Amino acid sequence: MSFWKRLFGGSEETVPEAKERTLLTLRVGDFVTYDLADYEVTGKIHYNDSGYTWDAYQLAANGKTLWLSVELDDELEVGMYETIRIPGLEPGAKKVSHDGRTYYLEEQGRAYVKAEGRSENVHGKNVDYYDYTDDSEEHFLSVEVWGGDVEVSYGYEIEEYEITILAGS
Incomplete structure (x- = not known):
């Protein structure tokens, strides 16, 4: 029995153990540090294409929004994406040019999404997606079609160690 319990009586409160x-277990409300900047996880989208799944986390700081993509295939694949505009882009085109690079259609499909936080407005919807890569396989374009809206993001692969996580709850 602890000294305080003997002195004052009552039960000792247990402090929940931080996980x-x-x-793969980020939550809305957590914080991450990437490239010397701190971001709050403000949204999460979980994609499911016939059992093949991946997650995208919306990161926000000082008016800037990034998307952290996390996918466990044969190994953990991590990418950082930022929304861009490519006027006249036709989703599903075999190749796309942007910023002096040519990107080639690598895969496409349709996924059902579960979402939370700021991304909650797409919860329960289906999205058509088109993933492009350049010749170096170091730069990517992600094209998503939500109903009639086309969203394009430019991304690149990062290493897991480049992200520091601080649990928000």
Whole structure:
């Protein structure tokens, strides 16, 4: 029995044990540090294309929004994306040019999404997606069609160690 319990009586309160977060267990409300900047996880989209799944986390800081993509295929694949505009883009085109690079259609499909936080407005919807890569396979374009709206993001692969996680709850 502890000294304080003997002295004042009553039960000892137990402090819940903090669970360590990983890129696969991030939650809305957590914080991440990337490239010397701190971001709050403000949204999460979980994609499911016939059992093949991946997650995108919306990161926000000082008016800037990034998307952290996390996918466990044969190994953990992590990418950082930023929304861009490509006027006249036709989703599903075999190749797309942007910023001096040519990107080639790598895969496409349709996914059902579950979403939370700021991304909650797409919860329960289906999205058509088109993933493009350049010749170096280091730069990517992600094209998503939500109903009639086309969203394009430019991305690149990062290493897991480049992200530091601070659990928000």
